[in-house]
Amino acid sequence: MKKLNRWGVLLGGALMAASATCAVAQELRIGLQEDPDALDPHRARTYVSRIVFTSLCDKLIDIDNKLQFVPQLAKSWSWSEDNKTLTFKLRTDAAFHDGTKFDAAAAKANLERAMTLPDSMRKTEVASIASVAAPDAETLVLTLKQPDATLLATLSDRAGMMLSPKSFDAQDSGSVARQPICSGPYKFVQRVQNDRIVLEKFDQYYNAKDYHFARLTFLPIPDTTVRLSNLRAGGLDMLERLSPNDVAQAKGDANLKFAPVDGLGFQEVFFNLNNGKRADTNPFKDVRVRKALELSIDREAINQVVGGGIFTPAGQAFPPASPYHSAKFPVPGRDVAKARALLKEAGLTTVKGELAFGNNTTISAIAEMMQAMAAEAGIQLTLRPTEYAALLAEAERGNFEVMIRGWSGRPDPDGNIYSFASCKGSLNDGRYCNAEVDKLLNQARVTPDETQRKALYEQVETILHQDMRNFFLYYQPWPFVLRKNVTGFTPSPDGMIRLKGVALAK
Amino acid sequence: MLRLILRRVLVAIPTLILVSMIVFMLQKILPGDPVLTLAGEERDPAVLDYLRDKYHLDDPLPVQYGAWVLQVAQGDLGKSLRTDVPVSTLIGQKLPVTLQLSVMAMFFAVLVGIPMGIVAAVRKGTVVEMGANVAALSGMSIPNFWLGIILIMVVSVQWQLLPASGYVPPSQDFWLSIKTLLMPSLVLSTAIAAYLMRHTRSAMLEALGADYVRTARAKGVSPRQVVLRHALRNALMPIVTLVTLLFGELLAGAVLTEQVFTIPGFGKLIVDAVFNRDYAVVQGVVLCVAVGFIVMNLLADILYILVNPRLRHA
Numbered sequence: 082m083k084k085l086n087r088w089g090v091l092l093g094g095a096l097m098a099a100s101a102t103c104a105v106a107q108e109l110r111i112g113l114q115e116d117p118d119a120l121d122p123h124r125a126r127t128y129v130s131r132i133v134f135t136s137l138c139d140k141l142i143d144i145d146n147k148l149q150f151v152p153q154l155a156k157s158w159s160w161s162e163d164n165k166t167l168t169f170k171l172r173t174d175a176a177f178h179d180g181t182k183f184d185a186a187a188a189k190a191n192l193e194r195a196m197t198l199p200d201s202m203r204k205t206e207v208a209s210i211a212s213v214a215a216p217d218a219e220t221l222v223l224t225l226k227q228p229d230a231t232l233l234a235t236l237s238d239r240a241g242m243m244l245s246p247k248s249f250d251a252q253d254s255g256s257v258a259r260q261p262i263c264s265g266p267y268k269f270v271q272r273v274q275n276d277r278i279v280l281e282k283f284d285q286y287y288n289a290k291d292y293h294f295a296r297l298t299f300l301p302i303p304d305t306t307v308r309l310s311n312l313r314a315g316g317l318d319m320l321e322r323l324s325p326n327d328v329a330q331a332k333g334d335a336n337l338k339f340a341p342v343d344g345l346g347f348q349e350v351f352f353n354l355n356n357g358k359r360a361d362t363n364p365f366k367d368v369r370v371r372k373a374l375e376l377s378i379d380r381e382a383i384n385q386v387v388g389g390g391i392f393t394p395a396g397q398a399f400p401p402a403s404p405y406h407s408a409k410f411p412v413p414g415r416d417v418a419k420a421r422a423l424l425k426e427a428g429l430t431t432v433k434g435e436l437a438f439g440n441n442t443t444i445s446a447i448a449e450m451m452q453a454m455a456a457e458a459g460i461q462l463t464l465r466p467t468e469y470a471a472l473l474a475e476a477e478r479g480n481f482e483v484m485i486r487g488w489s490g491r492p493d494p495d496g497n498i499y500s501f502a503s504c505k506g507s508l509n510d511g512r513y514c515n516a517e518v519d520k521l522l523n524q525a526r527v528t529p530d531e532t533q534r535k536a537l538y539e540q541v542e543t544i545l546h547q548d549m550r551n552f553f554l555y556y557q558p559w560p561f562v563l564r565k566n567v568t569g570f571t572p573s574p575d576g577m578i579r580l581k582g583v584a585l586a587k
Numbered sequence: 588m589l590r591l592i593l594r595r596v597l598v599a600i601p602t603l604i605l606v607s608m609i610v611f612m613l614q615k616i617l618p619g620d621p622v623l624t625l626a627g628e629e630r631d632p633a634v635l636d637y638l639r640d641k642y643h644l645d646d647p648l649p650v651q652y653g654a655w656v657l658q659v660a661q662g663d664l665g666k667s668l669r670t671d672v673p674v675s676t677l678i679g680q681k682l683p684v685t686l687q688l689s690v691m692a693m694f695f696a697v698l699v700g701i702p703m704g705i706v707a708a709v710r711k712g713t714v715v716e717m718g719a720n721v722a723a724l725s726g727m728s729i730p731n732f733w734l735g736i737i738l739i740m741v742v743s744v745q746w747q748l749l750p751a752s753g754y755v756p757p758s759q760d761f762w763l764s765i766k767t768l769l770m771p772s773l774v775l776s777t778a779i780a781a782y783l784m785r786h787t788r789s790a791m792l793e794a795l796g797a798d799y800v801r802t803a804r805a806k807g808v809s810p811r812q813v814v815l816r817h818a819l820r821n822a823l824m825p826i827v828t829l830v831t832l833l834f835g836e837l838l839a840g841a842v843l844t845e846q847v848f849t850i851p852g853f854g855k856l857i858v859d860a861v862f863n864r865d866y867a868v869v870q871g872v873v874l875c876v877a878v879g880f881i882v883m884n885l886l887a888d889i890l891y892i893l894v895n896p897r898l899r900h901a
Contacts, residue, residue: 116859118627118669126627199637202629255671273680274672275859276754276851302752302849306736311751314743470619470864477623489628500630507630 107585108296109567111578112308112320116275116301119258122242123194123201128489128576131239132321133278133299135577138263140241141169141188141221142233146573148345148403148492150233154183154243154264155221164228164529169221174287177245178268185215190246192223198254203240205507207232228527230534234493266292266580275301293584309562312337318567318585321578323560325443328389331562341391341560342572345400345497346490348392348444350374350451351551355512356479363482364434369427370460371549374434374483376420377458378451380412380554387446391560395553397542398497402574404531405494407539410546420458432460437475438485440466447554448485476510484510487557492575494538495526502541502550513550588892592885599881606877607659607870611652614866621864625668642668642866655870664874665867667860674871677856682875684754685852687764688845689837691772692779697830700780704787708795709814719784726781735774735847742770752849771848775841779833786829790822797821824894828887835883839876 117130122138125131143153155169175183192213195203209229214222225232235241245262261269266289267280280297283289300317302308305324311317313334323331323339331339352365365371380394396412399405424432438448445466452462462483467475475481488508491497500506503522504514518541525537545551559576569582622638623630639645643654658665664674707719743751750767757764794800795818803817804810842854849855853872860868892898 118625119671121671126625126629128628200634200641202626202631202634204634205631255666258671273851274667274670274677275855276680276849300753300849304847304849307739307752307847307849310736310739310744311753314739314747314751316743316751316753468619468862470621470624470862471617473623474619477620507632508628 107294108298109294109319109580109583109585110298110300110317112311112317113299113301114303114305114308114322117278117299119255120261120269120272120278121254121258122239122244122261122263123198123203124254124258125239126202129301132576132578133280134239134242134263135265136267136280136297136580137261137265137269138242138244139175139265140238140243141171141236142241144234144237144492144573144575146571148574150237154188154241158233160529164527165225167223167225167232169223171219171221172287173219175264176285177243177247177264178262178283179245179247180285181245181247183243183264184218185221186218187246188221188243189213189215190249191243192240194244194249195240200254203235206235206238206240228529230526230529231493231495234491234496237492267294267297270296277301288581291581293582294580297580312562312564315564317564319561319563319570319578321559321561321576323562325387325389325391325560328391328560331560336565338563338565338567339560340563340570340572341558342574342576343393343400343402344490344557344559344576345402345492345574346488346557346576347395347398347400347497348447348485348487348554348557349501349551350378350483350485350554351501351511352483352549353479353481353511354550355514356510359479359482360512364432365483367427368547368549369423370429370432371552373420373423373427373432373458374455374460375413375549375552376416376423377455377460378552378554379415379454382415382454383447383450384555386450387443388555388558391558392555393558395556397553398501399494399538400490400556400574403492403494403497405535405538407535407542409539410542415454417458420460424459430459434460434462435465435482436462436485437465437467437472437481437483439469439472441469444485444487451485479510479512481510485554489576490557494534495522498522498538498541499526502545511550513548515544515548518544518548588889591888591892595881595885595888599878599885602881603874603877607656607874608652610870610873611655612648614864614869615648617861617864619864621668621866624864659874664871667868668865669863669868674868677868678872678875681851681853681856681872683756684850685838685854687757688768688772688775688841688850688852689834691765691768692775692837692841693830693834695773695776696779696783696833699776700783701787701826703780704784705791705814705819707784707788708791711792719788723781723784726777726784729777730843731774731778731841732843732847734777735771735844738770738774739847752847754850754852768850771841771844771850774848775837775844779837782833783826783829787822787826790825791818794818794822824891827890827894831883831887831890835880835887838879838883 113129115129117133118127119125122134139154141155142150145151154175155171158169160167171185177183195201196207209225209227209232210223211226212224243264244257248257248262250256266283266286268283270279270281272278278299282292282295302311308320309327312320331337352371353360353363384390384392384394394412397410436448438444448464452464455462476484499522500508503519521537521541525534528534559572561572563570566586568584568586573579622635626635643651666673703719707716710716739751742748749770753767755764755767800813800817803813842858845852845854857872
């Protein structure tokens with residue numbers, strides 16, 4: 082009888098083990114704010130597509146929550162003495178979803194595609210690479226035109242994602258996007274535009290045991306209320322970008338876990354300084370008026386009223402999570418008297434200006450608060466809410482005086498500042514230009530040493546604070562919400578959803 | 588009958604050309620640059636130029652339009668600028684969704700609207716008629732998106748009875764598919780039901796006041812028979828046409844309802860495409876909707892002839 086009992090225990094244990102493996106046969110449903118664009122890492126452009134890529138496509142290297150580089154497809158890497166050669170040692174046990182092996186030749190083919198594909202969005206990111214060599218299956222050597230401090234960060238994002246070279250079709254660059262074949266923990270199954278993207282566990286993944294879902298479904302649900310309702314009703318297991326209005330509701334629901342993290346991006350207010358006719362008539366042409374506007378704004382009030390407490394006030398381009406965040410630039414407080422004094426110094430008592438912004442609930446509420454706060458300092462803002470695509474065109478054409486815009490953020494400091502503040506920067510729609518800033522920014526690009534580089538960025542920020550190209554409102558948070566039974570998830574400052582170790586509890 | 592269909596098809600061609608031209612022009616008038624929107628945060632000037640060139644966005648408008656017509660004439664609707672998926676594939680994915688939603692919404696609307704209209708006409712001047720009128724007025728004036736959100740909050744979040752949003756094809760799970768579309772189709776049907784109720788009521792009132800009804804009553808036909816066989820049959824003729832035309836409208840996509848319930852149908856496809864300035868998708872889908880609308884119009888004419896024997900030999 083006793084023996085039988087022991088057998089019973091064993092059987093029970095086996096059953097439990099079986100149910101534990103059954104835990105693998107589960108699905109995780111993730112609610113996204115938008116439908117991702119083309120699922121081709123070399124052509125993709127949106128934040129939301131990067132979330133999908135994180136599970137679909139492994140990169141040469143990854144970044145951890147402290148923004149340090151960690152191995153992924155590359156086991157290790159080293160720089161040459163002159164910082165012009167970067168050598169990677171690659172994993173030998175990685176495979177693509179079509180079964181072919183990942184090796185240095187495949188990595189070379191991918192980097193070359195990123196460099197040469199006519200509609201590659203990665204071209205500027207990898208512009209410093211002169212040539213790529215694969216001397217043996219596990220060694221990848223990048224020879225650079227000049228030292229590039231941003232390159233590792235670049236290769237920890239889409240430019241470092243590896244597709245199966247077999248899937249490249251010279252005739253039709255769109256074929257990759259329709260059926261992406263990468264080497265990540267999950268492989269592509271199906272996509273219905275505006276509805277769902279389905280991925281399935283890739284059993285040959287070198288680290289497959291750390292990934293506990295059989296299936297991932299990404300569901301784009303643009304309406305934030307509906308997205309949250311779905312989560313509460315159990316139609317989703319987690320969602321990204323909760324609306325700040327709903328923070329209290331998410332915190333109050335016993336079935337949910339609220340997991341926000343300060344991101345790497347920011348929301349900024351920038352001025353038209355030199356872009357077209359409106360720059361000449363811009364009341365903010367005088368730097369004192371620009372400073373007065375900044376001093377009239379109470380960022381903490383915006384955080385509390387609109388941001389639900391997750392809009393951490395910002396005073397510089399680099400968020401607190403970044404090693405380049407400097408204590409030298411504290412967030413300026415509100416000072417209406419000083420703002421008025423500055424206007425007086427400029428020979429003005431009232432200023433009339435126009436604030437343009439993207440037409441969504443959160444930004445509209447911020448614009449209205451700014452209007453009320455600026456009015457107390459004597460700056461009368463008229464508000465011009467504009468549909469997003471039209472806003473982009475207006476910004477580029479210079480049809481604005483002052484504008485609010487957001488940036489999703491990059492782990493490398495260059496990504497948060499260069500295209501905004503350099504004379505020919507692609508996002509420098511206010512056409513701010515200062516030769517000294519350009520010089521320092523270019524110097525920082527080729528300076529690999531973190532301390533030296535930080536000093537350069539501090540010099541840049543000092544000039545930018547004097548010139549007032551813009552001012553920052555807050556750091557873009559990534560507010561995730563999960564159902565209580567989702568365990569093991571840690572939000573990353575880059576806003577990606579890393580599913581290693583994440584599981585569903587019973 | 589065949590001649591009527593043939594004539595209608597011929598008339599449809601210039602209509603389609605006109606529709607496509609208007610849509611094409613409207614898109615070009617819209618502020619915003621598709622390539623800039625496409626690029627989003629990644630604005631590499633060389634790539635932007637390449638894309639403008641690739642999609643012929645710098646060509647003169649008539650050239651762009653001509654190229655598109657030529658392409659469509661060969662049966663190719665082009666590819667989405669945003670995702671590279673062929674527009675015909677997108678339409679193939681979304682059309683069944685919108686059809687199912689439209690059929691379900693129309694089913695509920697007819698089920699509620701027409702009987703309510705009959706009752707309101709027969710019980711004219713009573714509390715019943717007033718109730719029906721109030722219901723119809725609320726149906727017309729309650730905004731769909733509001734009703735949708737409230738339903739989600741109550742039925743899905745509080746009671747957890749139905750899925751909050753999304754879509755499941757019936758081939759995958761028939762009952763789940765019906766359950767997912769239940770709320771959105773009910774929401775969609777409210778306005779249509781109200782519309783049908785008002786029209787049924789007035790058509791019935793007219794019919795009930797007609798000479799043949801008086802004659803039937805005088806002959807001693809039972810009130811039930813009078814209403815159902817004499818009055819309703821005549822009153823239904825304009826209603827049948829109306830249902831067909833409204834169905835055509837439903838096919839154009841229920842933009843707000845689809846947005847609230849995240850249903851991947853035509854309405855959502857078109858709205859997203861407009862916001863992304865995805866020209867090829869907007870043009871392809873509008874063309875498809877226009878064809879659908881023309882077909883429904885034709886169907887309305889044919890049905891009208893079928894239910895009205897007097898027209899058959901005219």
